[in-house]
Amino acid sequence: xxxxxxxxxxxxxxxxxxxxxxxxxxxxxxxxxxxxxxxxxxxxxxxxxxxxxxxxxxxxxxxxxxxxxxxxxxxxxxxxxxxxxxxxxxxxxxxxxxxxxxxxxxxxxxxxxxxxxxxxxxxxxxxxxxxxxxxxxxxxxxxxxxxxxxxxxxxxxxxxxxxxxxxxxxxxxxxxxxxxxxxxxxxxxxxxxxxxxxxxxxxxxxxxxxxxxxxxxxxxxxxxxxxxxxxxxxxxxxxxxxxxxxxxxxxxxxxxxxxxxxxxxxxxxxxxxxxxxxxxxxxxxxxxxxxxxxxxxxxxxxxxxxxxxxxxxxxxxxxxxxxxxxxxxxxxxxxxxxxxxxxxxxxxxxxxxxxxxxxxxxxxxxxxxxxxxxxxxxxxxxxxxxxxxxxxxxxxxxxxxxxxxxxxxxxxxxxxxxxxxxxxxxxxxxxxxxxxxxxxxxxxxxxxxxxxxxxxxxxxxxxxxxxxxxxxxxxxxxxxxxxxx
Amino acid sequence: xxxxxxxxxxxxxxxxxxxxxxxxxxxxxxxxxxxxxxxxxxxxxxxxxxxxxxxxxxxxxxxxxxxxxxxxxxxxxxxxxxxxxxxxxxxxxxxxxxx
Numbered sequence: 001x002x003x004x005x006x007x008x009x010x011x012x013x014x015x016x017x018x019x020x021x022x023x024x025x026x027x028x029x030x031x032x033x034x035x036x037x038x039x040x041x042x043x044x045x046x047x048x049x050x051x052x053x054x055x056x057x058x059x060x061x062x063x064x065x066x067x068x069x070x071x072x073x074x075x076x077x078x079x080x081x082x083x084x085x086x087x088x089x090x091x092x093x094x095x096x097x098x099x100x101x102x103x104x105x106x107x108x109x110x111x112x113x114x115x116x117x118x119x120x121x122x123x124x125x126x127x128x129x130x131x132x133x134x135x136x137x138x139x140x141x142x143x144x145x146x147x148x149x150x151x152x153x154x155x156x157x158x159x160x161x162x163x164x165x166x167x168x169x170x171x172x173x174x175x176x177x178x179x180x181x182x183x184x185x186x187x188x189x190x191x192x193x194x195x196x197x198x199x200x201x202x203x204x205x206x207x208x209x210x211x212x213x214x215x216x217x218x219x220x221x222x223x224x225x226x227x228x229x230x231x232x233x234x235x236x237x238x239x240x241x242x243x244x245x246x247x248x249x250x251x252x253x254x255x256x257x258x259x260x261x262x263x264x265x266x267x268x269x270x271x272x273x274x275x276x277x278x279x280x281x282x283x284x285x286x287x288x289x290x291x292x293x294x295x296x297x298x299x300x301x302x303x304x305x306x307x308x309x310x311x312x313x314x315x316x317x318x319x320x321x322x323x324x325x326x327x328x329x330x331x332x333x334x335x336x337x338x339x340x341x342x343x344x345x346x347x348x349x350x351x352x353x354x355x356x357x358x359x360x361x362x363x364x365x366x367x368x369x370x371x372x373x374x375x376x377x378x379x380x381x382x383x384x385x386x387x388x389x390x391x392x393x394x395x396x397x398x399x400x401x402x403x404x405x406x407x408x409x410x411x412x413x414x415x416x417x418x419x420x421x422x423x424x425x426x427x428x429x430x431x432x433x434x435x436x437x438x439x440x441x442x443x444x445x446x447x448x449x450x451x452x453x454x455x456x457x458x459x460x461x462x463x464x465x466x467x468x469x470x471x472x473x474x475x476x477x478x479x480x481x482x483x484x485x
Numbered sequence: 486x487x488x489x490x491x492x493x494x495x496x497x498x499x500x501x502x503x504x505x506x507x508x509x510x511x512x513x514x515x516x517x518x519x520x521x522x523x524x525x526x527x528x529x530x531x532x533x534x535x536x537x538x539x540x541x542x543x544x545x546x547x548x549x550x551x552x553x554x555x556x557x558x559x560x561x562x563x564x565x566x567x568x569x570x571x572x573x574x575x576x577x578x579x580x581x582x583x584x
Contacts, residue, residue, distance in 0.1 A: 091563035184542035198541055224551050230543070298529040305523035316501060323502075326576055327567035336579045337502070344503035350512070353498065353505055357513045360497035361520070371524065376538030378527045383539060433542025457543065 004028050004064070005154040005480050008211045012059045022052035022062035022106070029064035029108045032155045040131040042149040044069045045077045045110040053106045060218055061104030066150050066159035068143075069110045070117055071097055072191035080193045081113040081125035081143070084347035088327045094191025095226065096160060096202050096219045103218045108156060111146030115349045117162055117195045118315060119143055122171065124351045129408060132174060133481035134447050137412075138405040141174045143167040144205065148175040151205045152481040158206045158215050164196045165307055166400075166426035168203045169438040169452055173400035176440045176448025176479050178471075179205050180212040180464070183457045184433025185230050187216065188223030196314040199430040207478045209439065209468040213237035216460075230458075240461035245286070245469040250453075251293045251393040252280065255300055256422045258292075266414035268403045272449055275442040276399040279451060282473055290397070293389060299382055300421040306382065307427045309362055309375035316359025319352070383432040386454075395455045395466050398425055400438045404447035426452050435460040437467045440476035446484040448476070489517045 003011065003025055014020045033046045043066075053062035067073065070080050072090035079085040093101065101107070114124045122145020123129040130145035132138040133153040140148050144161030148171035151159050161168040163181035172179025180203050187202035194200060202219065206212045220232045259265055259273045283290050324331050324343030331343030348356075362371035389396055402419045429436030434454050441451035453470070455463030471477050494510045494517070505513060527533070561574050570577040 088567055091559060091566055185546070198539075224556075227548060228541075228543075228546070230546070296531070298526075298531070302526040302530050305526045308523055309520075309527075325578055330569040334579070336581050339579055341499075341502045341504065344501070345505075348503060350509055353501075353503055353509060354513050354516050356501040356503070357494060357497045357505075358516055358520070360500050361493075361517060371520070373538045374524070374527055374533060376540060377533045377536050378530050380536045380539035381530055381532055384536070431539075431542075 002028060002032075002154060004032055004156050006157065007208055007478060008059060008063055008157050008214050011063055011157065012061070015055045015062055022055060025062060026050060026052045026064050026106055026108060029156050032153070033109050033150070036133070036150060036153045036155055040133055040136060040149050040153065041128055042112055042130050042146040042153070043109050044079055044081070044112050044127050044146070047076060047108050047110070050106055050108050053104050056104050058103045059214055060100065062106060064106045064108035064156045065100065066109040066111045066147055066156060067097060067107060068113050068147050068159070068161045070113060070162050070193050071160055073097055073107060073110065076107070076110060078110065079126070080116050081127070082115045082347065082349065082352070083126035084322055084324065084328050084343065086126065086347075087329060090191070092191060095188035095223045097191070099219050099221075105218070109150065111144070111150055111159055113146055114143035115352050116193060116315070116319065117143040117164055117167055118352055118355055120165065120167070120170070122146070123408065124349055126349065132405045134176065134405065134484055136483065138407050138447070139174070141170040141405065144171045147205045148172055148177060148179070151175070151207060152177045154480040157211055158204055161203055161205055162192060163201045163203050163430060164199045165311070165430055166424070168205060169426050169429070169436060170401055172205055172438040173440075173448070173450030173452070174405035176476070176481060177205055177207050178209055178212050178437065178439050179203065180216065180437040181429065181435065182216055182220065182460050183435045185228040186232055186460065187219045188221070188226040188229050190223055190225035194318040196311045197318060198310070198314060201430065201433070209437070209464055209471050210238060210241060212437065213241055213464050235461060237461055237464050241465055241468045243465070243469040243472045245288045245466060248395070248466055249289045249291070249393045250283065250395050250397050250466070251291045251389060252397050253295050253300070254292045255295055255297045256398055256425050262416050262418060265416045268414050268444060269416050269419065271444045272399055272403040275444060275449060276451065279441050279470075279474070283470065286473060291393070295385060297421070299385060300425065302378055303382060303427050304420055304424040306375045306378045306431070307424065308358070309371050310379060312355045312359035313362050313372045314359075316356045316363065319356065379431050382428060386428055386432055386434065390456045395453050395463060398452050400426065400450035400452045404444045404449050429454045433457055435463045437463060439467055439471050440479065441474060442476065448479070487514065487518055489514050493517075
């Protein structure tokens, strides 16, 4: 095992005892970054000029890490995965990066992503497709593809991501690692390019629940530059991890998880759901109460549509500030409008442009109530339904997605009708700002799959402790991706 | 017959300050045509009209105004570092009024 394949706490112990130096850690992280870049295209910038940190009492001191390229980094290229920002070098760090710097962590890479976090595949960024380190013919999912790939491949123990739909939790599942999106507003988004502001979350990819707790402990808290942040001074995620699940009540939704919902299911889906139900039985055998609950299928089936409408509307508003006039390669033309139009025509990717067209349509005066406001009302009904579940249960568990990582060529993937609700069910965690984490829970056809666990807002300590307890019952923590095909 | 046209796509794109190729317009048309299917799914959720639009994750969020204290601002030189065209200590923009 190389150093970068170890956990944060293991590395800290090695640093404190002098068994390894900060310089050795950084050199290994950078060397691995270049190797992984060659194989999987996981980075936009490898920070070769990074300086080794100093060891302090902080557990993150001198630990190299990566940040999705949506996070502003002072003096380091920050593109958001878009050609429109291909020359943008911020003069400030995102607040989350600032806090990690204060803790002594060392930024060693900016990871590749879907343009502005809009995509879900890790294939739409201007630097090209990120390939899955378990099977390079498959995707990592998005938008946080590069961060997921890097952590799974053992480049460093953690990397930052953003989660608007399921952009941390789905790639984590596809890459066999942990992906954690805390309660909305727990981590400042200052310095992170906005996409869907009402759902944008900062979060982290790690290889264990404990590491996720440690990193978010260091990043969380109020920030005067992000008015959605809240006081987390009473939240101590790592300290709260005991693994004790006594008295915890979990549930899963029958309409998502029962194979009987999918007549003619392909073998992969069958294996994926069977794996999940095995874990449900494992939990029950350990004395954890896990109930099957029922939710109106109409509500579940509408989730992707609600996301599409709200997402397109908010993105079209937020990207209005990307003009090419102040930063980004300036367009050509005689007026400001011509300059801006030329810039956005040339440098926005196809998927982004299509989202903006939909956003423009649903925000037309005559359409706002019919589309946008209605989708917002639907969002509330969906969120209220989950809040009702949380009156009786500590967490909702589900399989992450419909199976292992999909192929770059989707024609190679099996397809079962009627799986959209399951595929996109993690969006509900973003709708409600609920804390939500994906942990690896097995393999299907030799590829990792994940379990998603979502809890009550503000109760991240409880959620992570549940995840920690479940993780401890299985043997998938800390795995490093090895190509299986 | 579709209720959407390429001209409508052109208009929506123009309002978003870009232009699309003919190939992209065809895909965008498909996206727009799918909107009614999406709304039909949303319409099947019971009780939508009885609730208000949800615009923020945290319904109980209380906004605290911070103290009105001056804080250090970013040096202008830093702010100008990414601008393609600079005049003195200002970003040079094309004429906007009557431009």
